[in-house]
Amino acid sequence: MEMPRPNPDIIARKAELVSRMLEVLPADAVISDPSETRAYECDALTAYKCPPLAAILPSSTQQVSDALRICHAMGVPVVPRGSGTSLAGGALPTADSVILGVARLNDVLDTDYDNRFIKVQTGRTNLSVTGAVEEHGFFYAPDPSSQLACAIAGNIAMNSGGAHCLKYGVTTNNLMGVTMVLMDGTIMELGGAHLDAPGYDLLGLICGSEGQLGVVTEATLRILHKPEGARPVLMGFDSNEVAGQCVSDIIKAGVLPVAIEFMDRPCIRACEAFAKAGYPDCEALLIVEVEGSDAEIDEQLETIMAIARTHNPVELRQSTSAEESARIWLGRKSAFGAMGQINDYMCLDGTIPVSQLPFVLKRIGEMSKEFGLDVANVFHAGDGNMHPLILFDANKPGDLELCEAFGAEILKLCVEVGGCLTGEHGVGIEKRDLMVDQYAPQDLEMQMAVKDVFDPKWLLNPAKVFPLQSSESHRIAAE
Amino acid sequence: MTILTPESEADLAAIVASADTPFHVQGGGTRPIGGPTNGTPLSTAGLSGIELYEPGSLTLVVRAGTPVAEVEAALAAENQRLAFEPMDHRGLLGTKGEPTIGGVIGANVSGPRRIQAGAARDFLLGVRFVDGSGQVIRNGGRVMKNVTGYDLVKLLAGSYGTLGILTEVALKVLPDTVTTATLSILGLDDVSAVAALSRALGSPFEVTGAVHLPQAQGAARTLIRIEGSEASVAYRAAELQKLLAGFGEVLFDHDTAANRALWQDLRDVTVFHDRPGDVWRLSVKPSDAPGIVASVPGAEALYDWGGGLIWLLVPQGTAPAVIRQPVDDAGGHATLIRGNRNAGVFHPLPAPVAALQDGLRLKFDPNGLFNPGLMGQTA
Numbered sequence: 033m034e035m036p037r038p039n040p041d042i043i044a045r046k047a048e049l050v051s052r053m054l055e056v057l058p059a060d061a062v063i064s065d066p067s068e069t070r071a072y073e074c075d076a077l078t079a080y081k082c083p084p085l086a087a088i089l090p091s092s093t094q095q096v097s098d099a100l101r102i103c104h105a106m107g108v109p110v111v112p113r114g115s116g117t118s119l120a121g122g123a124l125p126t127a128d129s130v131i132l133g134v135a136r137l138n139d140v141l142d143t144d145y146d147n148r149f150i151k152v153q154t155g156r157t158n159l160s161v162t163g164a165v166e167e168h169g170f171f172y173a174p175d176p177s178s179q180l181a182c183a184i185a186g187n188i189a190m191n192s193g194g195a196h197c198l199k200y201g202v203t204t205n206n207l208m209g210v211t212m213v214l215m216d217g218t219i220m221e222l223g224g225a226h227l228d229a230p231g232y233d234l235l236g237l238i239c240g241s242e243g244q245l246g247v248v249t250e251a252t253l254r255i256l257h258k259p260e261g262a263r264p265v266l267m268g269f270d271s272n273e274v275a276g277q278c279v280s281d282i283i284k285a286g287v288l289p290v291a292i293e294f295m296d297r298p299c300i301r302a303c304e305a306f307a308k309a310g311y312p313d314c315e316a317l318l319i320v321e322v323e324g325s326d327a328e329i330d331e332q333l334e335t336i337m338a339i340a341r342t343h344n345p346v347e348l349r350q351s352t353s354a355e356e357s358a359r360i361w362l363g364r365k366s367a368f369g370a371m372g373q374i375n376d377y378m379c380l381d382g383t384i385p386v387s388q389l390p391f392v393l394k395r396i397g398e399m400s401k402e403f404g405l406d407v408a409n410v411f412h413a414g415d416g417n418m419h420p421l422i423l424f425d426a427n428k429p430g431d432l433e434l435c436e437a438f439g440a441e442i443l444k445l446c447v448e449v450g451g452c453l454t455g456e457h458g459v460g461i462e463k464r465d466l467m468v469d470q471y472a473p474q475d476l477e478m479q480m481a482v483k484d485v486f487d488p489k490w491l492l493n494p495a496k497v498f499p500l501q502s503s504e505s506h507r508i509a510a511e
Numbered sequence: 512m513t514i515l516t517p518e519s520e521a522d523l524a525a526i527v528a529s530a531d532t533p534f535h536v537q538g539g540g541t542r543p544i545g546g547p548t549n550g551t552p553l554s555t556a557g558l559s560g561i562e563l564y565e566p567g568s569l570t571l572v573v574r575a576g577t578p579v580a581e582v583e584a585a586l587a588a589e590n591q592r593l594a595f596e597p598m599d600h601r602g603l604l605g606t607k608g609e610p611t612i613g614g615v616i617g618a619n620v621s622g623p624r625r626i627q628a629g630a631a632r633d634f635l636l637g638v639r640f641v642d643g644s645g646q647v648i649r650n651g652g653r654v655m656k657n658v659t660g661y662d663l664v665k666l667l668a669g670s671y672g673t674l675g676i677l678t679e680v681a682l683k684v685l686p687d688t689v690t691t692a693t694l695s696i697l698g699l700d701d702v703s704a705v706a707a708l709s710r711a712l713g714s715p716f717e718v719t720g721a722v723h724l725p726q727a728q729g730a731a732r733t734l735i736r737i738e739g740s741e742a743s744v745a746y747r748a749a750e751l752q753k754l755l756a757g758f759g760e761v762l763f764d765h766d767t768a769a770n771r772a773l774w775q776d777l778r779d780v781t782v783f784h785d786r787p788g789d790v791w792r793l794s795v796k797p798s799d800a801p802g803i804v805a806s807v808p809g810a811e812a813l814y815d816w817g818g819g820l821i822w823l824l825v826p827q828g829t830a831p832a833v834i835r836q837p838v839d840d841a842g843g844h845a846t847l848i849r850g851n852r853n854a855g856v857f858h859p860l861p862a863p864v865a866a867l868q869d870g871l872r873l874k875f876d877p878n879g880l881f882n883p884g885l886m887g888q889t890a
Contacts, residue, residue: 233668
């Protein structure tokens, strides 16, 4: 993976940078010893590593502003980092960059149940946001798989989703306001406890901008009362086509499940072996979950199961207890872990129109044979967000490259059928060079023009999202 | 004055590329919101038609000039709908013409269900637009989950045609519901009403509308909408009646046709049609709403979104500061919807935010061709 050549002049000024950081940050918030900066050399895309020049851990918005102002003046690139769970390399440093970690910004600033929001510092983890409000019966809806570890800052940067976004939306639909610091140190507020901020929708623009437009230090998030209950039903089918058709029929019937998860045979087997969830041995499995009171759940599941029966399921089973529901979900949620037991794997994240499911799965099967690498499919079928897991052997020379080439072909296929490269993981460095397959040059230019406005010197996370070739003229113009 | 109405995206792009004087960009021209603009009228009404509709994927791709009525009819035929419930501004603004879907997106128009389902911008999956240089730009797509690159889709929603001229939009649609019911409590003062609405919205019973009509419009009515299957609506109504019993008697009406008409009137702010005076739209924290309303002399209010949205009727020519000051003090924003459009329609932005907004506008429309004077600090 190509990264811009580190600037030797900046590396030569490391001592000056560190001493200036120490003027605005406490000593334990400035990490510059190479044995310690190594902790920040990668995120969850571990194939690529590079220790940063330094890492800083500010504990207030003002400290973030002071530190950014210094980096801005010295021309030092800054890579913002939430909890480092990005699968796309969003927090990968370069040797001349400073990692700005938000881990110490983890306070709850306000909870307001009457007006249904919580205001937090953005280093707080996703799950602990819900943790702060659940004793009052509330929750924060976006639920990425990494929710135990991932930070709200990263959720905003990547516009994270989760299994339940068919009903509740993704981060951008649940974000009401932010405190953001621009690269030059300017602190600003966007939105707040009211809806639909005035002027252009800058909140919508910064959500999913991968830490390239500003550093978000505080966030006002919408909270909702938990549903009275939820219950999943398992459906097994003879073929992916039939399962795909069933998904479409359920949606057309006017029922809106909170989640529709899809697993194919390789994934079912791995998860069953790992979690013993009682999954049937079949070609395709759906987990469909609905919410409400017991009677409301019964009514919705009756409709859903009637639709499923018209597709001759090999298995059709409602959960009968909380334990069984938990086991059904455990299987799904341990999919990545289960695949990890078998081999190294790469997790993709393309989205396709739901109607293209059967075709895309068939093509992935064919490509799997062409590349000689196994692939398991698990995904959020209701919204078409696929997570093909390609198995490879990291110790076998050339296997990673083969796996990446296969992954790129799958993502291009997603674009060809009307979908996109990434549904919830972000572009980072991983899908950077594929952006030209989804967007025309003028489309990318317009996006980069937005970065020109927020960060004219292109210092914030500059080597991400856009192909280096495309962004080169912007980065050079900024020097 | 002649209105330019290009029949294709390519024609529109060519018109913009060769232009040296500004345009007044519009869809159906039914929502004249924002400062007046003197450019040549340019309408997207010629770019009409549904490109793709897949009910099983909850996806609709439609040209920007397509009438909202045509979109809604196509969805209704499949028992689906635009869940963000865009209001029709014609009654309130006294305009004529055919509202277009592009106009809905351009002004980010959402109705009472916004409180539960989200705003127009939340349902917008993708856009095509012509920028100020005459280039056709694409962003987003037609799928529900998409974080590929920057989200210019949201930026275009609510930009009132000042960043680009929309030619095509892709929308997420949702299933329609069988039963629409309304719970009502009579005679509540504004503070109690907002508290009751907050209680309902903070419950698990999926309230999809939360409106309070104060005493000025006859007996004060606090209205809560629930939608779904008949059995589910009956169950939730009973639970909400228990939950809200402390606020007074909670009446239940499940006449779906009558309730749909009622909520359409609330959506379109019918109580202020044909009434003299200026109309403002305030977005605030719900619990701040009654205090803000009380601080404006001679104001009548309709509270929507559980109090978060205030429609305010004030004497004609009321100085903007009278409304904006209490909103600024509490946090929120106020837009002049009907009144003297030279008076500053949009809420002034803090300097750093305004600087970003101006910078973006210059990138998208470098020659200032689109709706000059419409948004920005002075209008």
